[in-house]
Amino acid sequence: xxxxxxxxxxxxxxxxxxxxxxxxxxxxxxxxxxxxxxxxxxxxxxxxxxxxxxxxxxxxxxxxxxxxxxxxxxxxxxxxxxxxxxxxxxxxxxxxxxxxxxxxxxxxxxxxxxxxxxxxxxxxxxxxxxxxxxxxxxxxxxxxxxxxxxxxxxxxxxxxxxxxxxxxxxx
Amino acid sequence: xxxxxxxxxxxxxxxxxxxxxxxxxxxxxxxxxxxxxxxxxxxxxxxxxxxxxxxxxxxxxxxxxxxxxxxxxxxxxxxxxxxxxxxxxxxxxxxxxxxx
Numbered sequence: 067x068x069x070x071x072x073x074x075x076x077x078x079x080x081x082x083x084x085x086x087x088x089x090x091x092x093x094x095x096x097x098x099x100x101x102x103x104x105x106x107x108x109x110x111x112x113x114x115x116x117x118x119x120x121x122x123x124x125x126x127x128x129x130x131x132x133x134x135x136x137x138x139x140x141x142x143x144x145x146x147x148x149x150x151x152x153x154x155x156x157x158x159x160x161x162x163x164x165x166x167x168x169x170x171x172x173x174x175x176x177x178x179x180x181x182x183x184x185x186x187x188x189x190x191x192x193x194x195x196x197x198x199x200x201x202x203x204x205x206x207x208x209x210x211x212x213x214x215x216x217x218x219x220x221x222x223x224x225x226x227x228x229x230x231x232x233x234x235x236x237x
Numbered sequence: 238x239x240x241x242x243x244x245x246x247x248x249x250x251x252x253x254x255x256x257x258x259x260x261x262x263x264x265x266x267x268x269x270x271x272x273x274x275x276x277x278x279x280x281x282x283x284x285x286x287x288x289x290x291x292x293x294x295x296x297x298x299x300x301x302x303x304x305x306x307x308x309x310x311x312x313x314x315x316x317x318x319x320x321x322x323x324x325x326x327x328x329x330x331x332x333x334x335x336x337x
Contacts, residue, residue, distance in 0.1 A: 072239045076247050083251050086274055087258035092266050099270050102251070106277055109247075112239065113288040118296055122280075125303050130273065130310045137314045138266060141321050158260035162253040169249035173242055183292035202293040203300065214304045221308030228315035231322075 072112065079105035092138045096131060103127045114187045117196045244285035251278035265317050265327040269310075276306050 078101065085098035103126045110119035185198060203211060251274060258271030280299045287295025317327055324331050 068239055072243065076243075079247065080250055080254070083254045083274055086267075086270055087254055087262070092264060095267050095270055099274065102274060103277065106281055109244065109281060110284055113244070113284050115284050115288065115296055118284055118299060121300070121303060125307060126273070126277070130307060133310050133314055134266060134270065137317060140318070141327065143264075143327070155261055158257050161260060162257040165256050166249050166253035169252070170246065173245055173249075180290050183290055185291045185293055187288075198293055199296055199300075203297050206294075207297050210301060214301055217308055218304060221311045225311040225315040228312065229318050 068112070072109075075105050075108045079109075092143065093135065096135050096138065099134075100127050100131050103131070114190045115195060117199055241285055241289040245282055248278045248282040248285070251275075251281070263328045263330060265320070265329055265332075268329065269313055269317070273306065273310075276302060 082098045082101035082105065086095050086102065089095045089098060103122060107119040107122040107127075110116070110122060190198060255271045255275035255278065258274070259268050262268050262271065280302055283295040283299050283302075287293065287299075320332070321327050
């Protein structure tokens with residue numbers, strides 16, 4: 067049952083990912099990208115990570131995609147003709163295929179084994195995923211967490227500075 | 238029960254599609270969306286492996302990737318708007334100021 071559900075969602079995810087690449091209008095690409103994000107949130111729930119699914123929906127489908135859609139609408143672009151040269155497509159297919167087969171080859175020739183940690187699915191069900199994640203984030207990864215806050219501050223200031231109209235250039 | 242390999246293969250497929258999009262499209266916003274797709278496929282493999290290995294570290298890394306992606310989205314969109322204001326276009330063919 068879980069297997070069938072996985073394949074249905076996987077097919078939807080791959081088809082919408084292809085649409086992200088192939089649609090002509092940017093707004094259609096954005097909608098297809100949102101479909102991919104929702105499918106990935108489904109997978110996170112199946113992998114016993116419900117908090118990550120919620121964050122995926124809120125941050126990606128909510129914040130980042132909304133930003134992209136706003137910029138698309140703000141720029142008011144006409145549907146630009148995609149002038150694809152055939153050799154660029156052939157090169158891109160070759161490279162993308164190479165990346166895929168490299169990853170696939172790695173999977174086929176080794177099994178994913180390692181020292182098993184102590185977070186089992188039963189523990190996640192019992193204690194709660196958010197609590198386990200918070201314990202890991204605020205104890206083991208406290209310094210990266212603080213650095214991430216500085217990164218966000220720098221990004222906000224950078225975005226304001228970059229998108230501000232240059233007063234000196236206008237005069 | 239879905240095995241770990243299926244998640245990893247799906248992640249590889251999504252990553253390859255994203256690579257293809259980055260290499261073929263001309264619109265800067267679409268290229269940006271393809272990069273987001275690639276980041277998401279990496280997130281999927283992180284969470285699948287984290288679940289497989291019974292370890293929380295992978296999921297913490299996914300949180301940091303999301304932070305970086307949000308910062309990247311803010312700065313990237315500001316750059317695209319600034320570029321559009323100067324050139325009236327966001328086709329990557331027009332990004333040629335540093336071209337030799």
